């Protein structure tokens with residue numbers, strides 16, 4: 001008998017899981033809260049590592065298509081000091097395929113392909129251990145039962161409480177995101193500053209990072225240490241008020257760097273939360289977690305990569321059946337926890353040093369990753 005499998009969430013984790021199952025001819029219900037694929041802006045770029053996200057795409061049979069869309073030149077990285085002086089200017093070789101960038105929207109469309117996602121199906125609760133299996137409760141009051149429910153529903157997962165009482169905690173670092181449109185035509189000076197990839201300037205307890213997406217679109221992140229309520233006297237919906245507040249926070253930085261904020265359009269507040277490093281849970285029959293739902297960590301280039309590889313690995317091991325479903329999940333969890341804990345330690349230490357009282361620490365991280 002075929003197992004009834006559901007995945008909650010159609011982010012990188014859920015879609016990769018579903019796509020690899022689909023490749024092996026195994027049915028899966030993809031339950032997504034958003035009403036449509038394009039209901040929200042998809043976000044910025046992701047760099048997919050050779051041994052993680054790219055491996056997952058290979059397992060999904062999508063590596064060649066990824067290579068057609070992705071931008072190896074997007075790996076370029078320039079580091080400035082707060083006066084705008086260039087401290088490092090690293091460019092990848094043309095054949096460097098270690099971490100090419102792809103827009104999130106392009107990745108989503110690539111993974112979606114033939115999948116039949118159930119849009120507008122927000123899950124409110126997952127209840128394991130009922131007579132028929134695992135019950136899923138939906139926002140519209142309906143319920144369905146499955147043999148395995150995989151929670152790939154991100155940081156604020158509604159599946160997670162079925163296996164763990166852990167909740168994300170604020171890191172003390174906040175990002176405020178803004179965008180530049182049509183940068184090459186409208187802001188050629190900034191386009192040159194950003195180059196093909198990213199530019200970052202590090203100061204005391206704050207940083208400004210800009211990343212080129214495709215089509216002349218740029219995402220800018222103002223990053224700083226602050227209490228969670230730093231914006232108590234600020235209306236976050238008031239674009240000019242947020243801009244003034246950020247310009248005051250980065251006061252004294254070089255004008256070309258501050259132009260990243262001066263020309264930004266809307267501002268989105270993103271306080272960074274994490275789950276505990278080495279988050280595990282006593283195995284619960286019929287429920288597991290993938291990606292941010294399992295191991296939310298600082299956004300330093302690992303989260304989506306891990307999420308995708310986990311999705312691909314769990315799908316492959318389920319598709320390899322006809323073994324015991326639960327044994328496959330248990331073995332998968334052990335492997336996921338071990339790898340995620342390693343990355344959670346790396347990214348937690350990385351965030352401490354990138355947004356730190358000593359900007360030289362950020363440079364030291366860069367020199368370790370990209371020695372000249």
Ligand SMILES: Cc1cc2nc3c(=O)[nH]c(=O)nc-3n(C[C@H](O)[C@H](O)[C@H](O)COP(=O)(O)OP(=O)(O)OC[C@H]3O[C@@H](n4cnc5c(N)ncnc54)[C@H](O)[C@@H]3O)c2cc1C
Nearest residue numbers: 009011012013033047123154291292299301302303304305
């Ligand atoms: C600014 C920033 C930059 C980043 N850059 C990188 C990078 O370069 N490389 C990298 O590897 N990672 C990066 N990350 C991390 C990466 O975005 C996440 O780790 C990744 O998106 C996690 O994927 P996921 O599928 O687990 O969760 P998500 O991407 O959060 O997807 C969860 C999905 O579940 C749906 N959902 C949520 N709740 C429900 C519900 N109750 N019912 C049904 N559906 C639900 C959501 O709508 C969403 O579609 C970055 C993160 C940030 C914030």
